[in-house]
Amino acid sequence: MVAIPSRHKSLSLLAAVLLAQLLLLAVQIKRDSHGRLIRVWAITAVSPFERSGAWGFDKVRGVWRHYFALQATSHENEALRVENDALKLAITQLQAKSAEADRLAELLSFRNSHKDVPMLGARVIGASAGTASRTVEIDRGERDGIRRDMAVITPDGAVGKIIEVYRDNSQVLLLTDKEGGAGAMLIESRIQSPVVGTGEPLLSMKYVANDDKVNVGEKVVTSGMDKIFPRDIPVGTVQEIKPGMPFKTILLHPAAKLNRLEDVIVLLSLQALEPPTDATAPSSESNSSSAPANPSAPKPAAPVKP
């Protein structure tokens, strides 16, 4: 009698023989995109271990770098802090330059859109020392053709008028000063009335009768009646209306940023600027009062290039 091999032995032999032939097949079969199958299998089998090894190595290296090898970190930290401070300063300077560039671009755009009106760009170099008056000093004076009572504006709106002229400097009385003001009119109702300063950030529009209809948010522009500002330059926006007797008390928010002036435009003549698109010619029918006459009307100056 011949001994019959055990079933486990046969199964083991079957598995070994099949495995050997599978490997033989894998060596021969070549996939177009991945090369020989045996290589695909080998890489597939090994790559998880490689990934695990790489992950573990990265973790160990990370722990070493972040918790043990910190000798140079303090110096590096100090150097980075210094560099950070320098960068903050540089950013601040760049932001200032950028803001200045924006302002100048705005002025240039305004000037280009009113080429036929003689005007002069000026930089604000000082302000009033006390709170009793609201004036600023600009870097243009008599030599530049500036005269008293010339209008000062920004692309946003009216600023004030020249009150003192020196050789190279001038002083500007802002609309918000108690002595400041301009002939103005409501843009929708065409009601004309002088706007005066209050010594506060807001302007006041006087002599508007109680019967006249005024809406909060309504725009106010110059009327040109004061012989200082050309007509249709934005003055402000109605912010608050209080009934009074016989006139309303109307407070305006200035159109120009009077508390943050840096660059302004001095109009060298009374020639009217081109009106804004939403402005129309003033109507005299709805006038409730006329702007006060200005006894010191400016003499038109010769056009001067900025």
Add this chain to the structure above:
Amino acid sequence: MNDTYELRSGDTHIEVHKFFPGAVAGVAIVALILQASFPVYLPKLDILDLPLLITIYFGLSRRNPSTGLLLGMVIGLAQDALSGPTVPLGFYGIAKTIIGFLASSIGARLDTEHPAARFSLTVAFFVLQQAILVLTRRILMAQPEPWFNMHLAVAAAVNAILGIFLYIALDRLRRNQ
């Protein structure tokens, strides 16, 4: 060495047959040569799979899973080698290794001497081999291959019928006869 011995499985007693020296190798070689010659001279006989029939027969007769799978492996690898460069070594080898193992295992438990049993087993093993070949082609070689069709059904039947007569002829090579 005895020519035959009995395999005890439960209450059944199944004879394990031995063959004349060189009979297994000789029959396998002749089957492989004929198999390689059919496509040249008789193309219509390419549906025959003589190496498979030989593997089944010796597996069922010798009833030793280890020798059955080894014989299947050798015959299959030889068939691979004779099938040209498009068939990788191991293609038929794997299939016939499994067939040899299963035939020997089944032969050790059932009486497979009856022609009907031989016919049924041959059809089953033919289908199984076809399934293994299709799996190998689809999974390992990434080649499209139909699972089964009428041609294969006819081939299974023809091989099984041929197997009945071939097995009877091969029975004469047994020592106990």
